[in-house]
Amino acid sequence: MKIFGIPIFPEQASTFAADVDALYFFVLATCAFFAIGVAVAVIYFGIRYHKKHDGEIGARIEGSLPLELLWSVIPTIIAMVMFGWGASVFYHLRRPPAEAMHIYAVGKQWMWKFQHLEGQREINELHIPAGRPIKVTISSEDVLHSLFFPAFRTKMDAIPGRYTELWFEAQTPGEYHIFCTEYCGTNHSGMIGTVKVLEPAQYQAWLQGGSMEGTLAQRGAKLFNDLACSTCHLDTGQGRGPSLKDILGKTVDLQDGSSAIVDEGYLRESILNSQAKIVKGFQPLMPTFQGLISEENLVALIEHLKSLSPNATTAAAPATGAAAATPQPAAAAVEKK
Amino acid sequence: MSGHVSPISLYITIFMALMVLTVATVGAAFVDLGQFNFLVAMIIAGFKATLVIWYFMHVKYASKLTKLTVATGIFFLAILLGLFLVDYGSKAFTQMPPFLS
Amino acid sequence: MLDQLKMPARNYLNNGHGLASWLLTKDHKRIAIMYLISISVMFFLGGLFAVGIRLELATPAGDFVQAGTYNKFFTAHGVIMVFFFLIPSIPAVLGNFLIPPMIGAKDLAFPRINLISLYIYWIGGVFTLYAMLSGGVDTGWTFYTPYSATGSNSNVVPVALGIFIAGFSSILTGLNFIVTIHRMRAPGMTWFRLPLFVWAHYATSLVQVLGTPVIAITIVMLAVERGLGFGIFDPSRGGDPVLFQHLFWFYSHPAVYIMILPALGVQSELISTFSRKTIFGYSFVAFSSVAIAVFGFIVWAHHMFVSGISTYAAMVFSFLSFSVAIPSALKVFNWAATLYKGAISFETPMLYAYGFMGLFTIGGLTGLFLATLGMDIHLHDTYFVVAHFHYIMVGGAIMGYLGGLHFWWPKITGRMYSEFFSRIAAILVFVGFNLTFFPQFVVGYLGMPRRYHSYPDEMQVLNVLSSAGASVLGLGYLLPAIYLVWSLKKGEVAGPNPWGASGLEWQTQSPPLTENFVEVPIVDREPYEYEHVAAKEKHLV
């Protein structure tokens, strides 16, 4: 729900969403009733019984047992209704149906790794079919995390040394947030992702390896995940490596004070021999992928990186194959600073 | 105005009782009572503690307020341990750490 | 009439001069003043970190400070505000100052322990601040394991030990109050003649005495794990990280009642005084404080609904959580009823009392959302929780504290502050507060997680509102710091009872004598009787 284009209510994308929201509106209405009731009473008394002259004192009313009973019994009853309703929703949330499809999630500082039974692995991205109950078994490799799908109204902590689980049934295809909601260290806020709810048919296609019919850039995107590039290069810029979004055509400042314009050659060099040019403000952490990535894959990767910069295609020089692997400082680097 | 002075013989008796109970705990530990070993040990320890509190610490002769304070301590300790058990007692059957199962 | 009022020649402020007469004093009133100064410093320090947080969150990208720095900000903010500001605030300042005169005693039962607890507080504060400034910690104020036991940095232990030390200050204050209230009441001051402020402090002290040792032992366990390599909470050594959460919340949930109960006590005094009417249902309000304190100990795991506790335990604790709502409801309704047929006036303290009424109610009621199981799954660790607790702690406890401070300021210093500026400040605080934290309910339900250094773009507008509100709020807090200090020299002389209040503390001079009273008063009246006061007031005018 949006007001003036600002979302003020989360999307309802799972079967729980309606349940939880109904509960929410019930509690909201009850609480609003009490809050507004108290406010109105207090303001009314404030005006009606405003002190009129010095030395005036209030009437001596010590209290009233019936009233006390009334306003402790009524809230008690209401509270029990809230508890009962909340508990029943909760019970439902905690009992995955037996036929649920099974997915594993592993939390790790600072990424979510998902694994489908069919073998697909994803990082910070999860593809699921709509209209099927899905059970996610959660564990952690290091500290506490918490897997949160706001659009599905469910979350569960990831606890090292133990398995926990949650389940949901997504209904509306679309893309929704995944958040980590248990504080887990520096990049806690970078531990986010997207859950992609697909139509069942689309999901089957995706399972069959979307890369087959997928474009090069899509294959590159997959590689970007499979080679774990995405573990360091987060779009938010908070990974261990710089964000690669909209990077093409930009001028980057390097550690040694010089700078370079990003083109395909620079990208390639950065991948194959990352130590050659260290981006300012980062550690030389990135492994060299020389010999680890086949040419095809390299191309796909670069294609993917380019696709991350939709507005900058014209600025990039054409890929020059192997030649580009050698540094081109004179051509590309423009002294600045 | 000074507090109640207990006879020395009482102190000696309590001391002897405590020693006997200590021997009893150790003895009980060597008898296989299954689940009840722990219970017996705790009951004996609780009894010993009561003797110390009641006679050595003069709670028997102390004001109601002091007695209430002691009771409060035990009550909240019971809340602490009891409600821990609400979670761990119900979890133990369902979820052991995986590296143990 | 104003000319007749003079500052009393002899009072606790001029009974001894020089630093030593303060640092070595055993007078509960001077100790309270030193606490006042210390916690004010801590409040502004904690507020500064809040400014950092809100600046960062003004834009979705993490651009103002780095993620690690941001995490240290909210940790410092939480730790300072909770352990070094709010927990000592009302008890150590107003409680310390007022409990003895309210019950007709010359001092607390253990004046030396009172002074020691101030020093302990200072040591703990210096310890924590030093560790925080020399590198900081980024665990959040909750110190969850295993991150705090194995991750983060080695400042965890010194900061936690600082909290451990400060905890003993809190314990000793509570111990002192309990014994004082039991054993030092003036003749005729029966339990049911005690001001509700004293009842509230009695309940608070119970929590301090019973809860704080558990956080102390938890910190010891954390320290031996981190420092000596013991295995207690670390799962890689067979430990259970959730155990830490149980132990932590066994203290920290009751601790929220250490923060709010004294404010509830202040509220009762304000509502009664400014409607010149006895409290409606005195004994219910009095016992509800104790009930909140006791029930507060059986609900802690409502912070852990998604942390892997058993489904059964979650149900039990959710059920129990609603038990605290009933005594709280009693209080709210009784205050409202007190206003009925009162003689109400709106001096600054009453403005705060009105603000408190609304904000505490909203804060408490949103606590019910969180206690409701199905919903907490969605709301846990989102900004909804942040909004909930700021509504109670800032909107409730700080409003209560400021209301109390304005109410008793003439008693403490003997002088009045500017009524004009203080009303402006009260309104600024109310408006700024709502602007800051109301949007957080919305953004919380939308799903924005807490402790996030950056967030999705679509949530920016609500966050900008919040940041804007925080600046108004900051201004609202800055004002009192100025006009209250100003009043010390230039304020009008207040006289013993400027508000026409009924408590025993108003029957002695302001500022009081070191012994509080010229002779031990003998109480022969019920609490909150305004007939006598009004008669006197007329006489004066």
Add this chain to the structure above:
Amino acid sequence: MSNVAAHADDRGHAHAHHPALQHHFDTMAQQKEAAVVGMWVFLLTEILFFGGLFAAYMVYRIWYFDAFAEASRSLSLFWGGLNTAVLIGSSLTMAMAVRCAQTNKRTATVNWLILTMILGAVFLGVKVIEYADKFEHHHVPGYNFQWAAAHEAPAAGEHAVAASEGAAAAEGHRELSLTPAQLQLTTQIYFSLYFTMTGLHALHMIIGIGIMLVITRMAYQGKFDQEYYTPVEMAGLYWHFVDIVWIFLFPLLYLVERHV
């Protein structure tokens, strides 16, 4: 409470203010009651302080019962039993010290206090012996922790006896559900708790002995009489409390499962 003022008058007539009466109290009785209640409230916090540890102990004992049983058998019943007796004895001597203070026997008070401190020191001495033994067997949690070493691979001849005893005991064991690797992990939890609990208990005893040193000096100087002996009584309460903690620690740590 209502006739406090009257009390003050009574006393004023009877004899002059006792030198130990502080200005904000009306009577010695009020002052003493305040101290006793204050001390008990303090002990209340101590109960909850150890309570947190007991809670942790309880949880792991449920989870890792076999490891706890196994590890607890490695403690020496002799030393543990001896210490229990010593501590109970010291409670008796402490009670006697208070009694002598009550009845205004100065030298006897001092002597009983000294005896109590000696017994406390004996207890701590035994603890040192036990701790040293743990160090030797790598039973101190941390990076050098080794569970198996103590039982399976005795380093030298002197351990042979212990080892054969261990083996004999092992035969009688009901079957353990834990592998050596799991034992290594979970016995460490036991020892972590063992050291934290006994360490904090020992720390309390050291503090107690410190307090008693001061009080013994005061008693020696004749600061107490049957009107005013509150410090002795307070020290006594504290010491008895420490004794009670041990009364629970002993079965919890030494007697988890001895019958096999």
